[in-house]
Amino acid sequence: MNEINAASGNSLNAASGNNVGLVNAGNSTFNLNRAPKAKREPFVTASLRAKLKTRADKTYLDSAIENISRVENSDIDGASKAAIIATINAELAHNLNVEDVVQRAFSSGNIEEDADIDAVDPEWAARFTDFAGSKYSSEAQDIWAKLLVEEINSPGCFSKKTLSILDDMDSSDARTFKDLCERCIGGPLPNGGYQEPLPLMVGLHEDYSLDANAISRLKDLGLVSFDIGGVGMFTMSNLGAGGWQPINVGKHTYCLSCERGGSVEIVYRGFTRFGIELSRLCDLGVAEGFEDSVVGSWLESGAEVGIVTEMSGSEFKYAPICKSF
Structure with missing residues (x-):
């Protein structure tokens, strides 16, 4: 297919590096720009990197065993011994869970080379550590590791409130949210821009094939x-x-693009600010048949449709799609 040069001709601009809204490009929901570097205690370099080192040296484990032995050999009463030992074990488990999450983040290979780790807000880091320390399953640790990678790459993209919401979600909530994200248009553009994800409704009574109670929980x-x-x-x-x-x-x-006077109507309902932030952890628009259905509906409505092959700033090349799927 031949490539055609084009430029965005409406409010859905594709400016490089900017958040791009599907409906109103001037109202970005969150900012992907890095926070200015400030003088603060480095998050990973001083704190979590040190924990990773002590994990390798088994310092935490050896220290916990030594402390437990001291308590067991002390003269305090049995109930107090049990309480102190439980506290030591809880602290050890928390620290090891945090280290597991951080190790997963740094071994993912997804942290950008120019990422400024020290730009992560220390209060955010403390809240993250509190929550990550309570994650025992591999699946949960993977989610929190992915969140950490995103925050290191773009400090400020996740609020502390979003961390709290994620911590409150159970596995069923996570599956529902993932399924909803898979029925969204929007997301990252080839030029580095970002479109706000929108749960797309084909019609006014579209139910996303999701349980109403599960959506109510979200x-x-x-x-x-x-x-x-x-x-x-x-x-x-x-x-x-x-x-x-x-x-x-x-x-x-x-x-x-539509002929003069024409357009493609979409109906959607939206995420909150916190939902938009968490959607960064999910694959958007990948539900089975969703992409074909959406693009097919555009073609059936008479719109000209192409697939973008190159994009730089607001200009892009595309290959026309000549028939419906």
């Missing part, structure tokens, strides 16, 4: 602003009316 957690069944505002928007418009769907970035 609302209670503060991740979404709607319930299935009509409670909560929905939003309608028209795409492609102002020129070629790049939109991320699943693993690809598409562009669409």
Whole structure:
């Protein structure tokens, strides 16, 4: 297929490095810019790196065993001994869990070479450590490690409130949130920009094939602003009316345009600020058949659709899609 040069012709700009909104590019939900470097105790270099070293040297374990032995051989009463030993074991488990999470983060290979680790806010780091220390399962530690990687790469992208919400989520909540993210358009663009993820409704009564009670639980957690069944505002928007418009769907970035006076109508309900932040940990728009269904609906509505092959700033090249899936 031939490549065609194009430039975004409406509010959905694709400016490099900026957050890009599908509906209003001027209202970014969160900032991906790095926080200015400040004088503060380095998060990983001084604290967690030291813990990693002591883990390798078995310092924590040896120290815990020594302390427990001292308590057992002391003259204090049995109940006090049991309480002190339980505290020592809890502290040891917490420290080792934190180290496991940090090791997973640094061994992932996803931390950017120019990432400024010292820019991570120390209060955020303390809250993160509190929560990460209570994660025992490999699955949970992987999630928190991925969150740490994202925060190191873009300090400030996760609020302390978001950490608290993630800590409150159980495995069922996590699955529901993941499933919802897989039914979203938006996400990272090839030029480094980012589109706010939108749970897409094909029609007014779209139920996402998700349980209404599960979605209600996400609302209670503060991740979404709607319930299935009509409670909560929905939003309608028209795409492609102002020129070629790049939109991320699943693993690809598409562009669409409509003839003068035409547009593609979408209906969606939104995440809260905290839901948008957590969506960075999920794969967007990858539900089975979702990408094909969305792009196919655009073609059926008469829009011209292409798949973006190159993108720099607000300019991009695309290969036209000539038929519906």
